Amino acid sequence: MEKHGGEIYADLLRYYGVDVHAVFDGSLPPRHALALVEYLPIESATAVARRGGAEFYGWDRQAYLTADLIDAVLHLHHVTLSSNAKNPKKVPTPDPYPRPKTKGPTEPDLLLRKLRGEGAPPAPKLGPGSLIPLPS
Incomplete structure (x- = not known):
C-alpha cells in the first residue's frame, strides 16, 4: 500500500x-x-x-503475443532471403520488435529462490571416507 x-x-x-x-x-x-x-x-x-x-x-498478454508473432514473421522472412541469396551472410538480421524494458523484481520470489536452492543448507560432500547423512 x-x-x-x-x-x-x-x-x-x-x-x-x-x-x-x-x-x-x-x-x-x-x-x-x-x-x-x-x-x-x-x-x-x-x-x-x-x-x-x-x-x-x-x-498485456495479447500485446506480447503480437510482438512475438511479428518477430517470428521477420525471422521467417530473414531465413527465406538468406536461403535464396548468393551471399547469405550479407542479409541483415532483423531487429526484434521493441518491447518495454523490464526492471528486475523488487522483492525476491520465495518459491523461485527455493527452486534455485538459495538459502538451502549446503549439499554434503561425498567421497572416499565420507558418511552419507540419514534423514531425521
Whole structure:
C-alpha cells in the first residue's frame, strides 16, 4: 500500500468493485484483499507500476503475443532471403520488435529462490571416507 496505494485503490474498484476502505472498517478481511491484489491482471495499474511504470501501459498478454508473432514473421522472412541469396551472410538480421524494458523484481520470489536452492543448507560432500547423512 505504501508504494502503490493509488494503483491498488483504483484496481480494486475497477476489477472487483471493492473499496479499500472495506479492509479498514472490517468488512473485508485483509487476507482477501491481498489475494485480490495478488491476482490482478497484467494490464492493471498495480501490475504496470510494479513492472516499471508507464511504458508498460497497454502491454498485456495479447500485446506480447503480437510482438512475438511479428518477430517470428521477420525471422521467417530473414531465413527465406538468406536461403535464396548468393551471399547469405550479407542479409541483415532483423531487429526484434521493441518491447518495454523490464526492471528486475523488487522483492525476491520465495518459491523461485527455493527452486534455485538459495538459502538451502549446503549439499554434503561425498567421497572416499565420507558418511552419507540419514534423514531425521
